[in-house]
Amino acid sequence: MIRSIFSLLLASFLLAGAPVLAATTPEQSESVSERTEGRDPVTILISIDGFRPDYLERGITPNLNALAASGIYGPMRPSFPSKTFPNHWTLVTGKTPDHHGIVGNTMEDAARPGEIFKMATQDPFWWNEAEPIWITAEKQGIRSATMFWPGSEVEFDGVRPADWWPFNQKLSNDRRINAIVDWMRRPEDIRPRLVTLYFDTVDTAGHYYGPAPGDKLHAAIADVDREIGRLKQQLDHLGQPVNFVIASDHGMTETAPERIIHLDQIMASDQYHLVEDGNYVGLEPLANNGDAVRAAFLRPHEHMECWARENIPAHFGYGTNPRVPAILCLPETGWVAYQDVPEWMTGIGGGHGYDHRDPDMMAFFLSSGPAITAGGQLPAFDNVKIYSLVARLAGVKPEASDGSLAPFEQMLAPGTD
Structure with missing residues (x-):
């Protein structure tokens, strides 16, 4: 996100959180299996804005590392420009910014002289060159819910996610998790099957302090890791199977x-x-x-x-x-x-928006759940392909896109369609 909103920063972090994901005993596995009977898996697409792949190697993300060990993970090339809004729209449409129309965090259009698109813009005119996956899901009878995502507040021909929250940067990460857990407690007929979740705090810390190891950045990373671990444990307790797709929109490099x-x-x-x-x-x-x-x-x-x-x-x-x-x-x-x-x-900070092929701009990818076989680290791939994976996991018939399932097909569990 742009630096002007970064003043709402790390003060709300909870330094105490959920324990690390633990291995289950055979008795616990049987108990979870009994609870999950009758519950269809939910697909949760999580964005950790500004999370570089090497953050997973710093010894501060035990929950993300546990999910990676049980699934697939690796570096992912963002689309150009390596900015927040263009790449978040790519992740949920499968199209490059040139094709989905969100070509920058700030942009103009000759058809609307005098108007400027900024990150608070919700006018459908700016967004309607491509349909996001939650709208496609709703049209196909698959209930969706968005706990923040750029564009998720926009109405498409009268259609929105069944549940959506207007973006509020002050809403703490733990409250975002609590809302998703509450959705999963609902009866089946009003329980979402496709959910998005957005964390902005790692990107904010990266802009303020740069991507090098440091207490403030690491506190942000560790907080998000704890909350994802808590989400996993809460859903396990409910007996709710979940296929996670966790991604970032871009990397981060040092500026001065x-x-x-x-x-x-x-x-x-x-x-x-x-x-x-x-x-x-x-x-x-x-x-x-x-x-x-x-x-x-x-x-x-x-x-x-x-x-x-x-x-x-x-x-x-x-x-x-x-x-x-x-x-x-x-x-x-x-x-x-x-x-x-x-x-x-005035000092060392962090930025992004550069050549999307630069190693510092690389985004992060992880997927884990009952539909994903443990496959370890994947070679780098383009982020237009995430859309196809999320659609397959959620049972959505996708719109035409610039991506494909190619990087993931061998990692999908038998019967995943």
């Missing part, structure tokens, strides 16, 4: 005030229209000076490369959607470019 590109040193700020700046830059020439703007920005720059929309390199898969700004500038990983440098840019 010594690595700032000042856009006003390239061209005066009143000579072009800025759409977004920071980890990447999108801008539009003014009506009367297109050639001058292109000449200023498309020339070589130290620590940054710029392209006209139609010339963005093919490996980004980005530029055919008209919402992509006319000029895109991408700093080297760890550098930032600003028209006006924010006041908070």
Whole structure:
């Protein structure tokens, strides 16, 4: 999420939490088996915003490690740009930002002159180029519930998730878990079969403190790990089988005030229209000076490369959607470019939005549950493929997408369809 909302941070963390997932004895397994009779598995898609794959290797995530050991996990390439909203929409539509229309955290559309899409925007106009999986599920009679997810508050032709909460960053992680457990206590006819859950606190800590090992970041990671462990134990106690798909939207890299590109040193700020700046830059020439703007920005720059929309390199898969700004500038990983440098840019922090192939931008993936066989670490794959897996686990007939089940087919338990 953007840095401007990061002030609502780590004070609400509960440092005491659920115990680590424990191995079950044969007697306990039989008891769980008896309780699960008659309950269909629920599929829970969890986003841990900004969770890098290497966070699993820091010795502070016993619950996630236990789930990984019982299922499949590994690094996952985000889509470009490696930002929060574009990639969350990719995870639930199976389409790249160029194809689903959420091409940035901030964007504009010539069809709506004077309007700006920001992360609080709920107008369906901005979202309706692709249908999210919870809407497809509802249309097919599969009850869904969203405990936060970008776009989950948007109505599609009168359809919403059967249960949804408006995003509130102040709602603590434990309360988010409690809400899901309460949904699972319901009678079968009003119990969700597809659930999304969103954690923002790891990303927030990564932006404030950077991705290097440190107490504040590790406290955020450990808190989310405890809450996922508590969710698993609560559902086990209810006898509710669950297929988890846990993913992040992007990674994180270190930024510093010594690595700032000042856009006003390239061209005066009143000579072009800025759409977004920071980890990447999108801008539009003014009506009367297109050639001058292109000449200023498309020339070589130290620590940054710029392209006209139609010339963005093919490996980004980005530029055919008209919402992509006319000029895109991408700093080297760890550098930032600003028209006006924010006041908070005073020390070491973290950022994302860079080349999605960069190792620091890699997202995280894990899946575990009765439909997943233990397969260990998978090779890196593109995040457009998560949609197909979630659809298969939830019994949803998917919409056409840019992904497939290819990375997971051999890991699905017999009878999973």
